[in-house]
Amino acid sequence: MQLTPDQLATIDRHLRKENWLLNEDLIAELTDHYTTAISNRMTEGQAFSESLIDVYKGFGWRKGLLKMEEEYxxxxxxxxxxxxxxxxxxxxxxxxxxxxxxxxxxxxxxxxxxxxxxxxxxxxxxxxxxxxxxxxxxxxxxxxxxxxxxxxxxxxxxxxxxxxxxxxxxxxxxxxxxxxxxxxxxxxxxxxxxxxxxxxxxxxxxxxxxxxxxxxxxxxxxxxxxxxxxx
Amino acid sequence: MNNAPNAQLLKGSLSVMILRLLEDRERMYGYEITQKVKELTAGEMAITEGALYPALHKLEADGLLTTETQVVDGRARKYYSLTKVGHTEAASRIADLRAFLENLNTVLNLKPSL
Incomplete structure (x- = not known):
């Protein structure tokens, strides 16, 4: 399932604004992961917001994302x-x-x-x-x-x-x-x-x-x- | 399957699993790896994103993996593949893990002495 421009913008805002990520290479890689994972979950009938939280959880919330960026x-x-x-x-x-x-x-x-x-x-x-x-x-x-x-x-x-x-x-x-x-x-x-x-x-x-x-x-x-x- | 012990067991063998999958598939992206593991283990084993990406980045820094970015649906997708050194290292690490698992199996199957 293709995500709408609004949903893509939400993912971008989620990574940059809500989770304070700065590294462009990492953001690009995670954007692709979020987009693919969310669209697959939505195909199975899950709502966008629930899918986003599921993926976010897999990364270990904000702490996990920030630690990942530091490690990167x-x-x-x-x-x-x-x-x-x-x-x-x-x-x-x-x-x-x-x-x-x-x-x-x-x-x-x-x-x-x-x-x-x-x-x-x-x-x-x-x-x-x-x-x-x-x-x-x-x-x-x-x-x-x-x-x-x-x-x-x-x-x-x-x-x-x-x-x-x-x-x-x-x-x-x-x-x-x-x-x-x-x-x-x-x-x-x-x-x-x-x-x-x-x-x-x-x-x-x-x-x-x-x-x-x-x-x-x-x-x-x-x-x-x-x-x-x-x- | 209980997730906590699973995560502990996965920690030491995650890089070997990644190397093995890439030996088989030539090139894969992060999400594809998580799904492949899920599919191969019928959902019994799940690699979290928080563990997968640091492992991929470390293997890349070690020179075992190389990356190539391809534009898919207007966004960049990063594919990982084994380098020449990665192929050699994969074979060696897989052999080591197999030997370890065989020994572990022997110990776990130990019959109680009467």
């Missing part, structure tokens, strides 16, 4: 972290190891090539500038892409900003923090080490950052890619 947020964060690790791991042990070696060699080349020239050193010193430009460009592209998606889905800016960019900001911040450590903090400690060893550790830090960034971006791309198809 935790699982989504966990999913991003695990996905990122699954993408990053092959760069260290697996089929992507040659890429890591190539990045390390590239950074070593840059470091050796520009190490003696003051002006170039300040700009290119260890390839950090390239990485920072890469981060900013990717961040910009993701923001534009997300805006485009949210506009297409009829969502408002705030719901999109709070929900989807957060993992990227976290990954960006971790990468940037490691880079800054490598640039400013590591330099202080490296004075007591032989030059070759200091350079090796510094470059390893930067390579790990680049690899982590690439892996995390692949994971985010996979996670955020819409997998919607028409019936």
């Amino acid at each position: 947020g935790i699982q989504k964060k966990r999913q991003t972290i695990l996905m990122a690790w699954r993408e990053v791991k092959p760069f260290f042990v697996g089929q992507r190891t040659p890429i890591t070696v190539a990045i390390f060699a590239g950074l070593y080349q840059l470091d050796s090539l520009y190490a003696g020239r003051d002006m170039a050193k300040s700009f290119f010193s260890t390839g950090e500038t390239f990485l920072i430009i890469g981060f900013c460009t990717s961040f910009f592209i993701i923001i534009i892409w997300e805006l485009w998606q949210s506009r297409a889905n009829g969502e408002n800016w705030f719901s999109f900003a709070g929900r989807k960019v957060t993992p990227f900001v976290r990954i960006y911040s971790i990468c940037y923090a490691v880079l800054l450590c490598s640039k400013f903090v590591w330099i202080i400690f490296s004075w007591s080490l032989p030059a070759v060893l200091a350079q090796f550790v510094g470059l390893s830090l930067q390579t790990s950052t680049a690899v982590y960034f690439v892996g995390s971006t692949i994971a985010l791309y996979k996670r955020l890619s819409p997998k919607v198809k028409a019936a």
